[in-house]
Every structure is written in structure tokens, then in C-alpha cells.
Amino acid sequence: MESIQSLLEQASQATIAVKLLSDDEKADILKSLAAKIREKTDTIIAENKLDLDRMPDTDPKKDRLLLSSIRIEDLAKSVEDIAALPDPSNRLLSERILDNGLLVQKITVPLGVVGVIYESRPNVTIDVAALCIQSGNVCLLRGGTDAFYTNTYLVALIQEVLASFDLDVSIVQLLPTDRKFMPELLTATKYVDILIPRGSQQLIDYVREHASVPVIETGAGVCHTYVEASADLESAANIVTNAKVSRPSVCNSLDTVIAEREILEPLLSLLAPKLESYEVEIFADPESYTILKQLNYPFLREAVEDDFGREFLDFKCSVKTVGGFDEALKHIRKFSSKHSEAIISKNMEYCERFLNEVDAAAVFTNASTRFTDGGVFGLGAEIGISTQKLHARGPFALEKLVTEKWIIRGQGQVR
Numbered sequence: 001m002e003s004i005q006s007l008l009e010q011a012s013q014a015t016i017a018v019k020l021l022s023d024d025e026k027a028d029i030l031k032s033l034a035a036k037i038r039e040k041t042d043t044i045i046a047e048n049k050l051d052l053d054r055m056p057d058t059d060p061k062k063d064r065l066l067l068s069s070i071r072i073e074d075l076a077k078s079v080e081d082i083a084a085l086p087d088p089s090n091r092l093l094s095e096r097i098l099d100n101g102l103l104v105q106k107i108t109v110p111l112g113v114v115g116v117i118y119e120s121r122p123n124v125t126i127d128v129a130a131l132c133i134q135s136g137n138v139c140l141l142r143g144g145t146d147a148f149y150t151n152t153y154l155v156a157l158i159q160e161v162l163a164s165f166d167l168d169v170s171i172v173q174l175l176p177t178d179r180k181f182m183p184e185l186l187t188a189t190k191y192v193d194i195l196i197p198r199g200s201q202q203l204i205d206y207v208r209e210h211a212s213v214p215v216i217e218t219g220a221g222v223c224h225t226y227v228e229a230s231a232d233l234e235s236a237a238n239i240v241t242n243a244k245v246s247r248p249s250v251c252n253s254l255d256t257v258i259a260e261r262e263i264l265e266p267l268l269s270l271l272a273p274k275l276e277s278y279e280v281e282i283f284a285d286p287e288s289y290t291i292l293k294q295l296n297y298p299f300l301r302e303a304v305e306d307d308f309g310r311e312f313l314d315f316k317c318s319v320k321t322v323g324g325f326d327e328a329l330k331h332i333r334k335f336s337s338k339h340s341e342a343i344i345s346k347n348m349e350y351c352e353r354f355l356n357e358v359d360a361a362a363v364f365t366n367a368s369t370r371f372t373d374g375g376v377f378g379l380g381a382e383i384g385i386s387t388q389k390l391h392a393r394g395p396f397a398l399e400k401l402v403t404e405k406w407i408i409r410g411q412g413q414v415r
Contacts (some may be wrong), residue, residue, distance in 0.1 A: 218384025221251030
């Protein structure tokens with residue numbers, strides 16, 4: 001293949017078919033897809049193993065690539081959850097009659113062709129397809145080579161379901177992974193309405209810098225948890241541990257613990273054995289390094305400047321010691337990627353200040369940043385977590401896959 005022109009044209013043409021689907025038809029398609037996913041669980045696992053076998057066990061992306069039977073069942077449930085959500089398109093937002101008699105209405109309409117560029121996350125394939133179908137959009141999926149076999153099979157399943165409803169299978173397409181086609185996708189303004197990169201900061205930066213198609217960034221997650229002096233330290237240690245180790249390879253996992261000097265030693269005394277059991281490598285500033293060294297923490301490194309503002313995506317984190325609330329917020333302002341930030345504190349004034357002053361897509365008090373997720377927030381699923389401020393921020397889910405359109409009905413009026 002020398003060009004993806006024909007695939008882009010097919011996607012553009014398929015927007016007509018998906019827009020005409022009724023709510024009941026969309027629900028039936030997605031329920032059928034969920035059933036098909038469950039039916040083909042063993043084959044999905046086998047195809048996924050072909051990808052897993054090509055990746056070394058030491059690669060932190062391997063967990064993101066893995067589709068177990070539990071994760072496949074979660075995917076099927078997610079598709080059913082999306083099917084139960086209201087279609088965000090064709091909603092009447094406003095209506096008025098002008099003095100000249102014109103009826104002016106504003107409605108929501110699908111974005112059109114949504115291109116998603118992502119890495120090592122085959123669950124994105126199902127999530128994006130389901131979200132786009134439910135919102136009346138066409139999707140172009142450009143997954144990474146790491147998940148080639150899994151993505152190829154999953155898209156074949158989706159297209160099989162579309163064909164069973166006599167629909168254009170180009171409603172969901174998988175683009176080739178060869179990088180030579182990337183410039184063509186990024187500049188396909190005639191056929192693609194929006195691009196959404198999901199993955200490393202390097203990928204996001206490349207798409208933003210080279211695309212002429214509008215881009216919505218689902219940004220990298222550099223996530224902090226600030227343990228304030230009044231915090232319940234046992235609870236803080238549990239929250240920090242969960243935020244770091246439950247799934248370290250995802251964007252809402254913790255990267256830096258910020259701890260007040262006053263409670264640094266007792267906090268680390270509680271936290272160290274929990275993190276040690278998961279062999280978490282800690283990059284500690286001078287004060288925390290001294291304490292962890294005395295605690296004989298085995299996976300300890302002296303932090304350098306680059307260890308702050310770093311998205312680890314692995315069993316690694318940094319520790320920063322601060323003298324108080326304002327110093328903690330200053331550190332977050334400097335190093336945050338504006339994804340998810342948390343404070344652990346019993347001081348309600350500080351909690352409210354944190355919620356109001358910290359500039360991030362999701363801000364938590366006394367809870368793990370791991371909750372930043374479209375499914376958890378009741379949105380069914382997400383394409384990614386947007387760290388932008390235009391159009392969408394936070395979980396980029398069904399409700400944001402629409403834009404607006406003005407409809408004006410006249411009886412011969414002229415201006």
C-alpha cells in the first residue's frame with residue numbers, strides 16, 4: 001500500500017450511514033459487539049499472546065498490552081455501559097424566534113471522522129469504536145505495532161458485527177502501523193475532522209507539531225499526591241501505595257509523593273514497607289533519602305531535577321519534602337502535567353484551597369488519583385484524559401464526541 005487515501009475516503013463516506021442509525025439500532029449493535037467479545041475471549045487471548053510474546057517482560061508497557069479474561073469481560077461490560085448511555089448527538093440546545101420570524105435552533109451533531117492514534121493499549125480499540133458508534137461518528141484507529149495482532153483481530157470482530165447489521169464496515173477502520181502513512185493522516189483535513197493522540201508525551205508532541213487536522217490532546221499524566229501535616233498517615237500510606245502500585249503503567253498512577261517535613265519520618269516509616277513489597281524504586285530528595293537510608297529501603301536512588309515532572313509508568317516514584325502548603329502547590333505548579341493531583345489532609349481549609357487553586361483536569365482530596373477514569377466517573381469509557389482546556393477536559397468520553405450546528409427555518413426572509 002502506497003497511500004491510505006482510499007481508507008480516508010471510505011471513512012468520510014461512512015459518516016452518512018452511522019448518522020442515520022436510531023438509538024435502538026446503536027444499542028443493538030453494541031450489545032451484539034459485547035456478546036461477540038465474550039464469545040471470542042479465547043481467540044482474543046491467543047491473538048494478544050502473539051503481541052505479548054514479542055515484548056520483553058521488563059517492558060512496563062506489557063501490562064497495558066495484556067488482555068486477560070477478566071479485562072476482556074470488563075471490555076464487554078464497558079460496551080454494554082456505553083450502549084445504555086443517551087446518544088449525545090441531535091440534542092436541542094437552544095431555540096428562539098427572531099423578530100423577523102426566523103426560527104433559530106442550536107443542536108448537537110457528531111464530530112464526523114475521529115482519528116485516534118495510540119500505543120500498546122488494545123482496550124482503546126474497543127472503547128473508541130463503541131463510543132464513536134454510540135455518538136454517530138466514524139473512527140479511524142491507528143494503533144501501535146506492539147498491539148498489531150490484537151488490534152487487527154478486534155477490528156475484524158467489530159466489522160463482522162457491523163456487517164451483520166448490513167452496515168458499512170468503514171464506520172470502524174484500522175489504519176496500517178507503518179509510520180510512512182502518518183503524515184498523510186495528520187494532514188487529511190478533507191476527510192478527518194479531529195485527531196486524538198493517546199500515549200507517550202513524545203507521541204502527543206509529534207502529532208501536535210505535525211498535524212493540520214485539529215488535535216485534542218489526551219496528555220501524559222505526571223500525578224502528585226501531597227501529604228499535608230494534618231493527614232491520617234495510615235490512610236495516606238494506603239492511598240499513596242494504591243496510586244502507585246495498582247496499575248503503574250497507566251496515566252493516572254502516582255509519580256511524586258510530596259510530604260511535609262513535619263510528618264516525613266513517620267509517613268515514610270509506614271510507606272516504605274508497603275512500597276518495598278512491590279519493589280518500588282524511590283528517587284528521593286536529600287531529606288527523604290536520609291530517612292529511607294536509615295530505614296534500609298533497598299530500592300533507593302538520590303533524586304535529580306529530572307526525576308520531578310517525570311511520568312514513570314513503572315514501579316518507580318519520586319519523593320519531595322516541603323515546608324508547608326504553599327511550597328507544595330508551588331512544586332505542583334512547576335511540575336504538573338495538569339492531569340490528576342491529590343491532597344491527603346484533615347484540614348478542610350487546605351483541602352478546599354487545593355481543589356480551587358490546583359490547575360488540573362481532576363483534583364482529589366483524600367483519595368487515590370487512580371480514580372481518574374471515564375468508566376469510574378460514569379461515562380461508560382473514555383478515549384483518553386484530556387489535559388487541554390478547549391472543548392474537553394478530563395475524561396474524553398461520549399458526551400464530548402459532538403459539536404454544535406445552527407439550524408435556521410425561514411419563510412422567505414431576506415436581509
